[in-house]
Structures are given as C-alpha cells and as structure tokens.
Amino acid sequence: MHSLIHKTLPGLAVLGLILTGCQPDLEAPEAATRGTADFSRYIAVGNSLTAGFSDNGLYLEGQQNSYPSILAQQFKAAGGGDFVQPLFPDANSNGSGYLRLTGFDANGSPVTAQVPGNAGRNPGAPGSAPYVRFEQPINNLGVPGIRMSDVQTAGYGSTLGNPYFERITPNTTPTAPFETYFQRVKREAANATFFTSWLGNNDVLGYATAGGASSTTTTNVDTFRLKSNRIINALTANGAKGVIATIPDVTGIPFFTTVGPRLKATLLSRSVAGLVVMTGAAPGGPATANRKVVPTADIRDASGGRQLFTLTGAGSVGFIGAPTGKPWRDLYRAGGGSGPAGLAALLNAYGVDTTAAFGVTPQNPFPSAFVLDDVEQGNITTALTSYNNTLRTQAAAKNLALFDANGFFSSVVQNRYATDAVVNSTSFITGNIFSLDGVHPTPRGYAIIANEMIKVINAKYGSTIQPVNANNYRGVRFP
Amino acid sequence: MNLKHLLLAGGALLTGTSAWAGGFQVTLAGQKNNGMGGVGVGLSLDQAAMFYNPGALAMVRQNGVQIGANATFARSAFRAQSGTEQRELRNSTVTPFSLYGSFGPSEGKFRAGIAVYTPFGSKLQYANGWEGRYSLTDIDLKSIFVQPTVSYAITDQLSVGAGLVVLAYGSVNLQKDIPITGQSGQPGHLELDGKAKNKLGFNAGVFFKPSDKLSIGVSYRSRVDATVEGGDVKFTNLPASVGANFTANQFDVTLPLPATTSVGVGLMPTEKVTIGFDVNFVEWSSYKSLDFTFAGNNGGGPNAGLVGGSTTSSSRREYQDALTFRLGGQYQVTEGLTVRLGTSYDFSPVKDSFVTPETPDADRVGISTGITYKIGENFGVDASVQFIDVAKRTQTQDDLINSGTTDRVAGTYKTRVVTPGLGFTYNF
Numbered sequence: 001m002h003s004l005i006h007k008t009l010p011g012l013a014v015l016g017l018i019l020t021g022c023q024p025d026l027e028a029p030e031a032a033t034r035g036t037a038d039f040s041r042y043i044a045v046g047n048s049l050t051a052g053f054s055d056n057g058l059y060l061e062g063q064q065n066s067y068p069s070i071l072a073q074q075f076k077a078a079g080g081g082d083f084v085q086p087l088f089p090d091a092n093s094n095g096s097g098y099l100r101l102t103g104f105d106a107n108g109s110p111v112t113a114q115v116p117g118n119a120g121r122n123p124g125a126p127g128s129a130p131y132v133r134f135e136q137p138i139n140n141l142g143v144p145g146i147r148m149s150d151v152q153t154a155g156y157g158s159t160l161g162n163p164y165f166e167r168i169t170p171n172t173t174p175t176a177p178f179e180t181y182f183q184r185v186k187r188e189a190a191n192a193t194f195f196t197s198w199l200g201n202n203d204v205l206g207y208a209t210a211g212g213a214s215s216t217t218t219t220n221v222d223t224f225r226l227k228s229n230r231i232i233n234a235l236t237a238n239g240a241k242g243v244i245a246t247i248p249d250v251t252g253i254p255f256f257t258t259v260g261p262r263l264k265a266t267l268l269s270r271s272v273a274g275l276v277v278m279t280g281a282a283p284g285g286p287a288t289a290n291r292k293v294v295p296t297a298d299i300r301d302a303s304g305g306r307q308l309f310t311l312t313g314a315g316s317v318g319f320i321g322a323p324t325g326k327p328w329r330d331l332y333r334a335g336g337g338s339g340p341a342g343l344a345a346l347l348n349a350y351g352v353d354t355t356a357a358f359g360v361t362p363q364n365p366f367p368s369a370f371v372l373d374d375v376e377q378g379n380i381t382t383a384l385t386s387y388n389n390t391l392r393t394q395a396a397a398k399n400l401a402l403f404d405a406n407g408f409f410s411s412v413v414q415n416r417y418a419t420d421a422v423v424n425s426t427s428f429i430t431g432n433i434f435s436l437d438g439v440h441p442t443p444r445g446y447a448i449i450a451n452e453m454i455k456v457i458n459a460k461y462g463s464t465i466q467p468v469n470a471n472n473y474r475g476v477r478f479p
Numbered sequence: 480m481n482l483k484h485l486l487l488a489g490g491a492l493l494t495g496t497s498a499w500a501g502g503f504q505v506t507l508a509g510q511k512n513n514g515m516g517g518v519g520v521g522l523s524l525d526q527a528a529m530f531y532n533p534g535a536l537a538m539v540r541q542n543g544v545q546i547g548a549n550a551t552f553a554r555s556a557f558r559a560q561s562g563t564e565q566r567e568l569r570n571s572t573v574t575p576f577s578l579y580g581s582f583g584p585s586e587g588k589f590r591a592g593i594a595v596y597t598p599f600g601s602k603l604q605y606a607n608g609w610e611g612r613y614s615l616t617d618i619d620l621k622s623i624f625v626q627p628t629v630s631y632a633i634t635d636q637l638s639v640g641a642g643l644v645v646l647a648y649g650s651v652n653l654q655k656d657i658p659i660t661g662q663s664g665q666p667g668h669l670e671l672d673g674k675a676k677n678k679l680g681f682n683a684g685v686f687f688k689p690s691d692k693l694s695i696g697v698s699y700r701s702r703v704d705a706t707v708e709g710g711d712v713k714f715t716n717l718p719a720s721v722g723a724n725f726t727a728n729q730f731d732v733t734l735p736l737p738a739t740t741s742v743g744v745g746l747m748p749t750e751k752v753t754i755g756f757d758v759n760f761v762e763w764s765s766y767k768s769l770d771f772t773f774a775g776n777n778g779g780g781p782n783a784g785l786v787g788g789s790t791t792s793s794s795r796r797e798y799q800d801a802l803t804f805r806l807g808g809q810y811q812v813t814e815g816l817t818v819r820l821g822t823s824y825d826f827s828p829v830k831d832s833f834v835t836p837e838t839p840d841a842d843r844v845g846i847s848t849g850i851t852y853k854i855g856e857n858f859g860v861d862a863s864v865q866f867i868d869v870a871k872r873t874q875t876q877d878d879l880i881n882s883g884t885t886d887r888v889a890g891t892y893k894t895r896v897v898t899p900g901l902g903f904t905y906n907f
Contacts (some may be wrong), residue, residue, distance in 0.1 A: 023554040024893040026565055026871070103720045418875060418885035420561055421614035422658040432658075469561040469610060470532035474660045 004280075032077035035462030037241050039080035040195040042140050044068030045185055045231065046198040046245075048440060048450075050142025051164065052085075056437035057098030057117065058144055058164065060088045065443035065473060068140045068196060070450035074465050075194075083178055086134035086168050092119035096163075097438040101429070103479055109262075109314070110429050114435050120165045130166045138168060141185060147202040148387075149219040149228045151181040182227075186234045195235045195242035196453065198405070200224065200387050201250075204380050208250045209439065211310055212376030213281050213368035217384035225390045232394050241461060244395040244402055246388040248409040250379055251308060254428035255438035259309040259370075259426040261301035263317050272296060274318070275359050277307075278350065278368035279375065285351025286362035290375065294366075309439040311428070315368025316358075323364070325354030331367055401460035403453050417448060419470050424448070432475025447473040493661075503601040503620055503838050504761065506739075506803075507575045508594075510547040510902030512863035514849020515807025516821025518755030520743025521696040523686060526579035529594035529628045532698040532743065533640030534684030536581060536630035537590045550577040553603070553746065554897075555839065559890035560876055562795030564654060566685030569604040577902075581628075588633075594626040594642065599736050605836060611888030612656040613666070615836035622675070622736065623648040623707065626682060641683040649705045651676025652735070655836070661718035671730055671771070673710020678703050682696040694745035702738040702765055707731060712773065726775035727790070735765040754808040755821075763798035763828035770794075792887050793836075802829040807847070819849040819863070832878035837893040841872035851904075861902040 015126045044050050044066075051058055052066025063069070063085055072083030085401040088095045097117030105111055120129040143165045150156050157165030159176035169184065170176045189195065203219035210216065211299070235242060245376075267275070274295040284290045309317075312334070314328035325347070332343045347354065356363035388406055395402040409426070416425040417433065424445075425431035428438055439448065451467040458465055481851030509527025512519040519531030523538035526545050551573045557566040581592030601620045604610065625647040650673070657667035684698030712727045743757040771792045807821025823845035834840060849863035869892075876889040 022552065022568065022866075022897050024556040024895050025556045026556045026891055026893055028565070029558070029563065082905065101720070417881075420559060420610045421886050422889045423885060449772045464562065467561065469562070471558070471610070471613070471658065474664065475658070477662060477664075478659050479662060479720045 006397055022385070030464055032466050033464045034078040035458070035459035035464070037441075037457065037463050039075035039078055040071055040194075041081050041139070041192045041458060042068070042075055042194040043185075043188050043192045043235075044071075044081060044141060044195075044196050044198075046196070047146045048142065049143035049201060050140065050196075050198055051144050052140075052142065052446065053144045053440045054435040054437075054442060054446075055098040055100065055113075055440070056435075057094075057096045058088075059095035059115075059117075060090070060093035061097050061443070062098070063087050063095075065139060065446050066142065067450040067453065068297055069119050070447055071196065071453060072259065072448070074138065074454060074468065078463060078465055083139045084136065085140040086120050086138050089132060092132050094118040101436060101479060110436070112229050119475060125361070131163055133170050135170050137188060141168075141181075141188060141190070141397050143168075143181065145202060145249070146181060146199070147206070147219060148200045148231075150204060151185075151199070151227050154178045154180055156181060162328045169343065181232060182234065186233060186237075189235050190238065190239050191242065192235070193333040195240055196245065196403075197231060197235060197242065199228070199231065199243035200247045200391070203387065204247065204383050205250055205439070206378075208372060208380055209255060209310065209312075210312075210354065211369040211371050212279070212366075212379070215281060216462075217381060219387075221383065221386040224387050226395060228236040228387075231397060232400075236398050236400070242400055243457060243460075244391050245453070246402070246406045247384055247402050248405045249384060250380065250439075251298065251372065252409055252413040252426060252429065253439055254426060254434045255311045256372055257300070257310055257389045257426070258417065258428040258438060259314050259317060260299050260305070260307070263309055263320075264296060264299040264301050264305065266317070267296040267299070267320075270321075272321070272360065274298075275366050277359075277363050277366040277371045277373070279373050280368060286365075288351075290350070290368070291362045291365055294371070294373070306377070307378065308372040310370050310372065311479050312420065313367070316366070317371060320359035320366070321357050323355045324358050325352075325364075327367060327370075328352060328354065329356065331369055384387070401456045403456050404450070404453075407453055419448075422471050424470075424475065429476050442475050443473040444470055444475040488583050498894040503599050505549075505575050505600050507596055507898065507900065508577050508596045508598070508863075509512070509545075509579075510849065510863050510900050511819065512807075513549070513863035513865055514861070515755055515809060515820060515900075516805040516823040516845060516847050517803075518743060518757040518805045518807045518821060519747040520684070520698050520741040520755075520757045521686075521694050522693065522755045523745075524744065524753075525687075526581045526592060526594070527577065528641060529579055529581070529592050529626060529640075530577070530596050530598075530682070532684035532686055532696040532741070532819075533628050533642045533682055534638050534686035535629055535694075535696055536592060536628060536640050537583075537588065537632040537638035538686055538688065539590065541906040542584070542585075542850075543904060543906035544578075544580040545861075545902055546576075546578050547900060549863075549898050549900035550574055550576055551896060551898045553894060555892065555894040556831060557605075557609065557839070557890055557892050559888060561889070562610045562810070566590065566606040566609040569606060570606030571602050571604050572598060573602045575600065581761070588631055589615070590627045590630045590640075591627045592630075594628060595623065595647075596762070597623055601838065602633055603837065603839075610890065611836045612886045615653065615655050616668075617652065617654040618837045619650070619652040619879045620734075620837075621637050621648070621650045622646060624703075628682070628837070629716040636688050638686045639684070640686070641681060644680040644682050644700065644703060646675060646678040646680070646703050646705060646736075649707075651675070651705075651710070651732070652709060657714070657717065659718060659721060659861070661716070663716075665716055667717040667725075668715045670713040670715070670771050671710055671732075672709035672713070673730065673732070675705040675707050688745075694747075696741075696745075697742045698741045698743075700739045700741075702762065703736045705736055706736045707733075709774075712775075728771035729774040731772045732770065734769070735879075737765050738762045751811040752808065755806070757803075757805040757825065757869075759803040759805070761801050761803070761828065764800045766796045768793050768795050768797070795833065795882075795884055796835075797830060797833060798828040799830060801826045801852065803806055813854040817851040819847075819851075821845075821847045823847075832874045832882040832894065833884055834872055834874055835887045839869075839872070839894055840896075841870040841892070851857065857906050859904040859906075861900075861904060863900045863902075865896075865898045865900075867896040867898070869896070
C-alpha cells in the first residue's frame with residue numbers, strides 16, 4: 001500500500017501541474033492612448049442626438065447613454081477628464097416624458113404609451129413651469145430641436161422658448177437669458193481641448209417629419225455655411241481638436257420607412273391602384289396643384305417605389321376608402337389646434353370634404369403631413385448634399401476628423417449592422433438601433449455611433465481609444 | 480520520492496491520445512495508440528485496430544477484451560474584439576471511452592470482434608455573460624458508435640477487414656441567448672435538445688506486412704449523418720409581448736460526421752521498438768452549413784433572433800477537407816513495461832473568419848506519451864496522456880462581415896487540452 005501511494009502521488013502532482021499550467025492566457029489589449037489629441041476637457045456640440053434624446057423625449061436614461069457620455073467614459077482611459085451633462089435629477093428622471101412600448105396590436109403593429117414627464121414643463125401647456133434648471137458649466141451642449149440656423153438667435157431659450165436651452169441658460173442678469181447658443185459654445189470652448197460637433201440635422205428634419213407640409217423649410221445653404229463656420233471657428237479658436245459629423249439622409253430612418261411598406265401591401269391586397277394625396281403646404285381645393293395621385297406601385301418598400309409615408313400617419317392608414325374626417329381632426333389637434341371653428345377653417349382652406357372617401361378622392365385626400373413625396377425628398381437631398389459638402393470642406397480646412405454619419409447610416413440601411421452575433425438594423429422596433437419615435441437612436445444606437453466616432457478619432461489622431469460593446473446597451477425594451 | 484519515481488509518474492501520465500482532432504472529431508480510440516500520437520493504421524497493436532484499421536485485426540493474434548476511458552480537460556481563453564475581459568470556459572470534463580472484444584481461432588485466418596467508441600463529440604460551456612452569448616452559451620454533442628467487425632488474413636502477410644458502423648447513440652444540446660431585452664434587462668434564452676436517429680456506415684481496411692520490420696495499412700471510415708428529427712425547442716425568459724412570436728417547439732437538423740481515409744506505415748527496426756506514421760484525410764468539406772428547420776416560428780428572420788421570424792435558420796460552415804499527420808513509437812523496456820511517445824499535427828478544417836464558438840478550432844499540435852504495464856501473462860494496464868495545443872486564432876468583425884458570417888463572435892481564441900486516459904486489457 002505504501003508503495004502504491006509512493007507511486008501514484010507524484011503522478012497526481014504532475015497531473016495537477018499540467019492542468020494548472022494548461023489554462024491559456026491571452027494578452028490584454030493595449031492600454032488606451034491619446035495620440036496627438038488631448039481629451040482632458042471634451043465638449044459636445046449638437047442637437048437632440050447629442051443630448052441623448054430617445055423615445056420622443058429627453059429623460060435621464062437617454063442622457064446617461066448619449067454618445068458624448070459614452071465617448072467621455074472611453075476617453076477617461078486616455079487622460080479624459082470629467083464630463084458634465086445637464087442630467088435631469090433622479091427625482092425628475094422622466095424628464096420631458098417619453099414613449100414606452102406596451103405591446104402589439106392584432107396586426108402586429110407596435111402600441112406605445114406616453115410616460116408623463118416629471119421635470120416641469122408640460123408640452124401641452126406652454127405657460128407651465130420651466131424644466132428643472134441646470135446652470136453649471138457643462139460639457140454636453142446638446143440642445144434638442146436646435147437648427148444650425150438657430151445658433152445665433154438671441155432669446156432662443158427664453159423668448160423663443162426652446163425649453164432645453166432655457167434650462168441650461170443662466171437667467172441671473174436681465175441680459176443673460178438672451179445668450180445665444182453660439183455665445184454659450186464659445187464660453188465652454190474657451191478651455192476645451194477636444195470637441196465633437198454634430199449640428200444641422202434639424203435644418204432638414206423639421207421639414208421632413210412634417211411631410212413637407214409645414215411652413216418650416218430647409219435652412220438656406222448659405223446661412224448654414226455661415227453659421228457652421230462660426231461654430232467651428234469658435235470651437236477651434238484655442239487649438240482644440242475634434243470631430244465634425246455629417247448629417248444622415250433622413251429618408252432612411254424608420255419614421256419614413258415603416259408605414260409605407262405595410263400600406264403598399266394592404267393596397268395591393270385590396271387591388272387599390274393608387275392614393276390621392278396632398279403635397280406641400282399651399283392652400284387650395286381639389287382642382288389645385290396641391291393634389292397628387294400616388295400609384296400604389298410608387299410607394300417605397302423593399303421592392304422599389306419612391307413615396308414615403310410618415311410614422312405619424314400610421315393611425316390614418318386604416319381609414320383609407322372610408323368617408324371620415326378623423327385624420328384631419330387628429331392632425332389639427334396634433335398641431336396644437338382646438339375648437340371646431342379652427343378645424344372648419346383648415347378643411348375649408350384645403351377644400352376637404354370629409355364625406356368623400358378618404359385617401360382615394362381629391363375631395364378628401366391623404367394629408368400632406370403624412371407623405372414625403374419624391375419632390376419633397378428632392379428638396380431634402382439638395383439641401384443635405386450642400387450641408388454635408390460644407391461640413392466636409394470645413395473639417396478638411398481645419399484638419400479635423402470627419403465622421404461621415406450620412407455614409408455610415410446609408411451603409412447600415414443597406415447592410416444592417418452586426419456585432420457579436422447580434423444583427424441590428426434600421427427597421428422600426430425590431431432593428432434595435434432606433435427608438436420608439438423612429439427618428440432618435442436607442443442606447444444601442446448611440447453606442448454604435450460612439451464606436452464609429454472612436455474609429456475616426458483613432459484614425460485621425462493616432463489614439464487608441466477602445467470601443468464599447470454595443471450589445472451591452474439596450475435596444476428597444478419589450479414589455 | 481526520488482527523481483526516478485517522478486519521471487516514471489510523469490511518463491505514465493503523459494501517455495497520451497490524440498484527444499481532439501480538428502472540428503468536433505475525437506480520436507481517442509485506443510490507449511496504446513493514444514500514447515503514440517494516435518497512430519494505428521499501419522500497426523497491429525491490439526483490438527483497437529477495429530477502429531484504426533479493421534484489416535489489421537486478423538494480425539492481432541490473441542483473443543482479448545479491452546476497455547479504456549479518457550478524461551478531457553479543455554482550457555480555453557477568449558478575448559472579444561468588443562470586450563476587455565478574458566473569458567474562460569466554465570470547466571467541464573468529457574469522458575470519451577472505448578470498448579473492444581475480439582475472438583477467433585488461435586491459428587485460424589478469421590477474427591471477429593465488436594468495438595464501441597466515441598469518435599465525435601464536444602462539450603463547451605462558455606462563461607456567463609460572455610460576448611458570444613448570442614451565438615452560443617453551451618454545447619454538448621455526444622456520439623457512441625458500435626462496430627461489429629470481421630477480419631480475414633488472406634496470407635500471412637496480407638489481411639483485410641470491415642466493420643458495420645452503427646451510430647447507436649447521438650445527442651445534441653445547443654444553447655444560446657436571444658438578443659431581446661425585456662423589462663428586466665436580461666436577454667431571452669434558447670435551448671435545443673435532441674437525439675440522433677440510428678444510422679449505419681462502414682469501416683474497412685487492408686493491412687500488409689511484407690516483413691518483420693515493415694507494415695502498411697489503409698483504412699476508410701464512411702460518412703455518417705447524425706440526424707435529429709423532432710428535437711425539443713425551449714425558449715425561456717422572453718418578454719411576454721413577443722413570446723407568442725416564438726412558437727417553435729420542435730427542430731430538425733443534420734450534422735455530417737465526415738468520412739476519413741487513412742494511410743499508415745509501421746516500422747519495427749528491432750523486436751522492442753515499433754514506430755508508426757499515419758496520415759488521416761478527413762472529408763470535412765461535407766459540412767457546408769448548419770441548417771435547422773423548426774416546427775413553428777423561431778423568431779429568426781431577417782433580424783436574427785427578433786420578432787417577425789421564420790421557420791428555418793442557416794449558418795455557414797464551409798469546412799474544408801483536412802489532413803492530420805501523426806508520428807509515434809513505443810519501446811519495450813522490460814518484459815512487462817512498454818513506454819510510448821508520439822506527436823501529431825492537425826490542420827483545421829475551419830477557414831479563417833468561419834470559426835464558431837461551438838468548435839473554436841485552429842491548427843493543433845499534439846504531444847502524447849504512455850505506458851503499458853503487464854501483470855502476468857494476460858492482463859495489462861495502459862495509461863496515456865495527451866496534450867493538445869490549439870493555435871491562437873483571431874477573427875475581426877470586419878472579417879465576419881466580409882465572409883457573411885456575422886452570426887458568430889469576433890475575437891481571439893486560444894485553447895489547450897489535456898487528456899489523461901487509462902485502459903485495461905485482458906487477453907486469452
């Protein structure tokens with residue numbers, strides 16, 4: 001027995017050694033380095049996308065997952081400093097209020113509900129208390145709704161009432177509330193070492209999401225160039241380096257690509273040859289040029305077609321062919337109207353007869369606000385092309401990194417975006433990149449944007465900032 | 480405990496087997512072969528010839544039974560391109576085994592036998608929350624083959640043999656997470672579990688021993704398809720609002736267990752020394768894609784794992800045929816003690832950017848050693864240890880996108896496998 005132990009013990013010892021030494025180890029990735037960039041004070045200039053707007057609202061979770069916040073977190077490993085965002089406090093974490101998904105209806109269409117805001121400012125009541133204020137110096141200067149054309153507008157946050165800019169604009173002296181966005185950027189840029197700038201989306205988006213039917217037009221291209229130049233000059237005045245982002249083609253977002261394909265399938269199944277829609281914003285009755293026939297085959301889906309339908313029109317699709325005024329009433333209310341007199345005036349101005357079949361007769365056409373037709377898309381493309389050329393030129397002139405968000409999102413529309421066996425796409429709800437408003441990204445979408453920006457930063461400045469694992473950021477949250 | 484003891488112990492434990500071969504092949508069919516880098520096609524060592532080369536069985540003069548088992552300890556490291564943490568497997572041990580019995584008249588030309596072995600299998604349990612969890616969290620693939628065999632010595636120098644290969648038992652269990660976030664923030668989970676249908680194939684070989692110092696063998700094992708019909712599908716932790724879209728409850732799948740052609744040479748320069756050299760050619764190119772068909776909706780479709788799905792799923796494999804080279808030898812130290820040493824080099828059938836978590840494969844170098852200790856005339860104990868080093872292999876997300884293989888994870892794999900084994904032989 002003793003000899004058996006004598007013989008097996010060394011064996012067991014060797015086996016133990018082998019198993020311990022067997023576990024392989026892989027080298028850790030290289031530590032993040034800053035290259036020629038200096039991330040010690042990073043500021044982010046932009047609009048809702050920069051603020052972390054999501055699910056048709058600005059609320060704490062979205063702010064915490066904004067792409068500037070993700071970037072700043074990754075910059076920290078390479079000398080990045082603290083990054084202050086005008087976060088809503090925990091007690092007001094619902095912010096402006098936002099949409100949540102409550103389920104799917106019998107047709108499989110998503111159903112959403114509004115989570116009410118709890119940070120002041122009721123959107124339905126312009127006179128309500130302002131949002132809880134945030135007046136300290138901030139790094140994230142994203143202001144939802146702001147256009148390039150707004151950056152030098154005095155009183156943009158006060159008399160003109162952008163509640164998000166109002167929130168972060170000091171009101172200590174009588175003149176302070178009139179500080180422009182440009183002045184604020186200049187103030188924060190004075191000691192900034194690095195910046196991202198992504199402005200200009202709203203200069204086409206407002207026109208686009210209104211189906212080309214609002215009085216808002218796209219920003220004049222010369223105005224855009226002038227204002228953009230001033231912002232970039234202010235940002236680079238002290239030698240800061242940074243990233244300029246181009247503006248994605250809005251016609252690829254789910255807001256415009258979700259309703260059309262479903263509508264087309266319904267019309268084809270019912271053998272409806274086409275729709276009668278309104279186009280543009282010009283008043284006029286059935287015989288005027290604001291009426292237009294859209295052949296069913298021309299509705300854009302995977303197989304082709306040009307005409308886009310907005311997500312806001314989803315509820316009106318079911319009324320096609322019925323004598324109804326409901327879509328007009330909904331539209332009137334959504335535009336802030338109330339009272340029968342105003343509605344009657346609206347119907348009268350456009351010569352709408354709600355007893356005619358909706359969507360298939362010139363007397364009761366499908367509203368312009370729900371259709372982005374090929375002519376309107378052409379206007380957007382023209383403006384976008386010019387804006388993006390401007391941004392590219394300016395980035396090159398200042399030797400800045402360029403994030404071609406337009407090229408990137410076009411490629412995602414075409415090829416989807418896969419990471420670690422998860423395929424994300426620009427599809428509504430199932431794609432996980434875009435939130436419930438069909439315009440703004442989910443936290444996952446923002447993480448993907450941050451990773452793309454890190455790519456161009458590393459390429460331009462020779463830094464080795466690590467990307468994040470996009471799958472650790474949520475897409476659409478299902479009930 | 481002196482040095483001699485240590486060396487002896489080490490030798491005993493390093494008695495090896497070619498633990499895993501490329502893909503999910505396991506070549507651990509005989510303890511003596513295991514100790515010699517997995518050679519055996521050109522040799523007539525013992526009853527394990529039924530696996531390596533049925534033609535050599537008739538040259539194994541004694542009747543006998545042998546039983547052997549191995550414990551495969553795989554240790555793996557993975558770093559995702561998107562991650563910072565090194566991921567290791569939740570350690571598990573698999574136990575390939577083999578059982579042989581052969582019978583025949585002591586001076587006759589016939590010999591018959593039965594073999595039971597486990598030529599394919601894989602068990603990997605990835606770390607909780609690892610980056611590839613939407614591709615795979617766990618796999619457990621088992622197969623047991625039974626092979627009745629006959630062998631006939633045409634002359635003293637030439638023998639042939641063949642066996643009927645029966646896939647007697649096969650099972651597959653695959654699990655992964657589904658990238659759908661509910662209110663809890665936890666992803667959904669999918670488990671596929673099924674048993675393979677019994678299938679038949681064959682194993683045949685020719686053995687030629689022109690002199691006492693030289694032997695040559697050729698063998699062929701046919702392809703057997705492991706087919707699961709009506710396996711169980713289980714979805715868990717899906718958000719209520721989408722759960723109804725995942726109606727799949729049964730799946731069908733076919734996994735090819737590829738054909739293998741082997742050529743082996745044996746050299747016996749002295750009575751005490753045997754050297755073997757084998758080349759295996761495995762027709763992995765039969766494994767083009769892994770296709771599941773579901774009864775009901777798997778929620779797959781254009782956006783894998785999401786609502787609006789489909790009843791099928793297909794994942795590109797496109798394995799290529801692969802060669803394995805093996806070299807090994809044994810030396811009879813005393814009447815009772817034989818020691819062995821061997822090595823192998825195994826080319827991976829998996830192309831670049833096609834590596835999947837279920838077979839994190841790359842070229843493999845194997846080293847093995849073993850001993851036999853005979854106790855009396857009829858009884859012997861065989862032990863072996865095999866060490867396999869799987870080359871480090873990296874694939875980036877861009878590689879995956881370019882190859883259309885985005886259903887797997889980007890990163891770097893490195894695996895080592897240690898497989899000790901023990902066997903008992905009784906000859907009569």
